[in-house]
Every structure is written in C-alpha cells, then in structure tokens.
Amino acid sequence: xxxxxxxxxxxxxxxxxxxxxxxxxxxxxxxxxxxxxxxxxxxxxxxxxxxxxxxxxxxxxxxxxxxxxxxxxxxxxxxxxxxxxxxxxxxxxxxxxxxxxxxxxxxxxxxxxxxxxxxxxxxxxxxxxxxxxxxxxxxxxxxxxxxxxxxxxxxxxxxxxxxxxxxxxx
Amino acid sequence: xxxxxxxxxxxxxxxxxxxxxxxxxxxxxxxxxxxxxxxxxxxxxxxxxxxxxxxxxxxxxxxxxxxxxxxxxxxxxxxxxxxxxxxxxxxxxxxxxxxxxxxxxxxxxxxxxxxxxxxxxxxxxxxxxxxxxxxxxxxxxxxxxxxxxxxxxxxxxxxxxxxxxxxxxxxxxxxxxxxxxxxxxxxxxxxxxxxxxxxxxxxxxxxxxxxxxxxxxxxxxxxxxx
Numbered sequence: 001x002x003x004x005x006x007x008x009x010x011x012x013x014x015x016x017x018x019x020x021x022x023x024x025x026x027x028x029x030x031x032x033x034x035x036x037x038x039x040x041x042x043x044x045x046x047x048x049x050x051x052x053x054x055x056x057x058x059x060x061x062x063x064x065x066x067x068x069x070x071x072x073x074x075x076x077x078x079x080x081x082x083x084x085x086x087x088x089x090x091x092x093x094x095x096x097x098x099x100x101x102x103x104x105x106x107x108x109x110x111x112x113x114x115x116x117x118x119x120x121x122x123x124x125x126x127x128x129x130x131x132x133x134x135x136x137x138x139x140x141x142x143x144x145x146x147x148x149x150x151x152x153x154x155x156x157x158x159x160x161x162x163x164x165x166x167x168x169x170x
Numbered sequence: 171x172x173x174x175x176x177x178x179x180x181x182x183x184x185x186x187x188x189x190x191x192x193x194x195x196x197x198x199x200x201x202x203x204x205x206x207x208x209x210x211x212x213x214x215x216x217x218x219x220x221x222x223x224x225x226x227x228x229x230x231x232x233x234x235x236x237x238x239x240x241x242x243x244x245x246x247x248x249x250x251x252x253x254x255x256x257x258x259x260x261x262x263x264x265x266x267x268x269x270x271x272x273x274x275x276x277x278x279x280x281x282x283x284x285x286x287x288x289x290x291x292x293x294x295x296x297x298x299x300x301x302x303x304x305x306x307x308x309x310x311x312x313x314x315x316x317x318x319x320x321x322x323x324x325x326x327x328x329x330x331x332x333x334x335x336x337x338x339x340x341x342x343x344x345x346x347x348x349x350x351x352x353x354x355x356x357x358x359x360x361x362x363x364x365x366x367x368x369x370x371x372x373x374x375x376x377x378x379x380x381x382x383x384x385x386x387x388x389x390x391x392x393x394x395x396x
Binding site: 013016017020021024037040041042044045046047048049050051052053062063064066067069070071073139140141142143 | 213333
C-alpha cells in the first residue's frame with residue numbers, strides 16, 4: 001500500500017491479486033457471479049478512495065475485510081459475509097493454517113464452528129482461519145482487544161466441548 | 171437443436187476471472203474522477219472538517235441574511251446552551267456519517283436516537299419567558315421551507331463527501347435525523363416562534379420529513395458505479 005501511495009501503479013495490482021481471490025470465493029458462496037464481482041470491485045474501489053487514510057505499517061487485510069463487511073451490510077444482503085467467509089476457509093483450507101485432515105474432519109469443524117454464537121464465530125474466523133493477530137481482529141470487528149480475546153477464548157472452550165460431546169456420541 | 175454444433179463458452183479459470191475483475195476494477199477507478207471523486211478521496215479528517223466548514227458557512231449566511239428579528243434580545247444563555255448541545259450532537263453524527271468503510275460498525279443507532287430526541291427535548295422545554303407572544307413576531311411562517319432547505323443542503327454536502335456507494339437503512343435514518351437537527355439549528359437562528367406546540371409540530375418533525383425525502387431520492391443517487 002505504501003508503494004501504491006508512492007505512485008507505483010503496479011502495487012495496486014499486486015494487492016488485488018493477493019487479497020481478491022479469498023474474498024471472491026467467499027462471496028460466490030452466497031451470491032451470483034455478477035453480484036460477487038460487483039462487491040469485490042467495489043471493495044477495491046473503496047480501498048483506492050481510502051488510500052490517503054492509510055498509515056504505514058497498518059495491516060491491510062482488516063481494511064479489506066471490513067470494507068467488504070460494510071458494503072455487504074449497506075447493500076442490505078440478508079446473509080452475513082463472515083459466515084460465507086468461514087465456510088470458504090473451512091472448505092478450502094485457505095488462510096493461515098494448513099489442514100492435515102480429510103474432508104470429513106473439515107466438515108466436522110465447519111459444523112462445530114457454525115454452532116457458536118455469531119460474535120465468537122466471527123472472531124474465530126478471522127483469528128484462526130485467516131491468521132489475523134488479535135489486534136487486527138479487534139480493528140476489523142470494532143471491539144476492544146480484551147473483548148476479542150474473551151470472545152475467542154469462550155469460542156475455543158465451546159468448540160472443545162462440542163468436539164468432546166461428538167466424540168462421546170461416537 | 172440448432173445450437174448442437176456450437177461449443178459452450180470456455181469456462182474461466184480462477185486466475186483469468188481474477189484478471190478480468192482487476193481490469194474491471196481499473197476501469198471503475200479510471201471512471202471515478204471529477205470533483206466528487208476528489209472530495210471522497212480526501213483523508214477522513216479533511217472530509218469531516220470540510221463538511222463542518224460548509225455547515226458553518228450556511229449558519230453564517232442564515233445569521234447574515236435571515237436572522238430572527240428577536241435574535242439580539244433572546245436570552246443568550248439559553249441560546250448558547252441549546253446551540254452548543256446541537257453542535258456537539260451534529261459533529262458526532264457527521265463524524266459517524268463520513269466514517270470510512272474500513273472501520274468497523276460505529277454507533278449509528280445511538281446517534282439516530284440522539285438526533286431524533288434532541289429537537290423533541292428542546293421543543294418540550296417551556297418557551298423563553300419574554301417571548302410567549304412570539305407567533306406575532308416577524309417571519310415565522312416560512313420556517314418549514316427554510317429548515318427543509320437547510321437540512322436538504324446538509325444531506326447533499328454529506329453525500330458529496332461520503333465514499334459509500336449506497337446508504338443502508340441505519341445510516342439513511344441517521345442522515346435524515348442529522349439533517350433535521352441541522353434544520354433545527356438553522357431555525358434557531360431564523361424562526362422567532364418559540365412556543366412548544368410550534369416547535370414540536372414543525373421544527374422537531376424536520377428529521378422525519380427529511381428521512382422520508384432521502385428515502386424517496388436515494389434510489390436515484392444510489393446506482394452502483396459500474
């Protein structure tokens with residue numbers, strides 16, 4: 001982003017290639033191609049408009065996700081982007097973690113995460129699946145660092161209980 | 171059957187799809203030019219400051235050309251207090267309205283309540299003691315058009331600086347109420363009628379009228395940038 005601000009036009013293309021694909025995949029889970037393309041392009045148009053707000057060193061991923069969340073909300077979609085994002089991450093194994101497990105295990109994780117309350121689900125999607133540090137998760141969801149840590153802790157405790165229950169059920 | 175020999179269009183690979191999207195994004199950025207685009211690309215602090223500056227200009231114009239006839243004799247502490255409270259609420263709401271999209275959701279609902287409640291609260295206060303006969307004073311009859319015009323100008327100014335392509339229900343309500351609050355502020359400088367009934371029925375309802383007006387006009391403005 002600093003290179004783009006310095007006038008290096010190709011830096012924008014690099015940003016786009018880095019961040020657009022996971023966004024597009026998540027959007028395509030709930031939208032037709034045209035609408036998904038529209039939101040991806042709107043997100044990067046907004047990123048261009050916001051460029052002079054950027055502080056060097058700040059994480060760009062939270063910016064992009066939050067812009068997409070807000071565009072989706074303003075366009076009054078009846079679904080929640082973070083859910084689609086979570087599904088995409090769980091299904092493809094994208095993001096920061098690798099998945100040394102088979103499809104059934106991924107499905108089981110997805111199903112367990114889906115049982116969590118929305119706020120916990122969102123924090124876990126960003127922290128665990130996407131690998132954002134807690135301070136960037138806090139920026140993205142608009143909560144304090146301690147609130148985000150509490151939500152994540154409660155979410156992981158709840159997940160453990162769900163897995164233990166599932167194991168006990170056989 | 172006529173199409174049987176026609177091969178289906180080639181399916182785009184994710185990489186091709188991404189490159190096509192990138193080209194489309196470049197086209198959008200290229201089309202995003204002109205004065206409005208320049209305003210929307212200003213840093214958020216500047217956009218906020220410029221909106222406030224424009225509103226200060228409108229208030230100065232009201233004081234200069236459309237001042238209420240009893241302005242000099244109106245109880246100054248009451249005017250100053252009401253004006254200050256309105257100004258703070260206005261600044262907070264405008265800050266929320268021009269909030270950049272990369273920040274998480276703000277306190278839209280709180281500001282909707284604040285901007286709706288303040289004019290009602292002020293209207294419910296007893297009239298300033300010396301002016302209970304105020305309806306007979308000067309040009310009170312034109313307060314609704316003046317308040318509506320002031321509010322409408324605020325909506326135009328804020329939308330000129332707002333980067334978002336569409337306004338959701340919450341921000342639309344906040345915009346209408348904030349415009350109504352600004353209309354009330356301008357009317358404090360313009361309208362000499364100080365009776366609670368007048369304030370409740372006309373001034374305090376500006377926010378409702380302006381929200382409805384915005385609802386009618388917004389779909390025209392909100393065509394996505396393609």
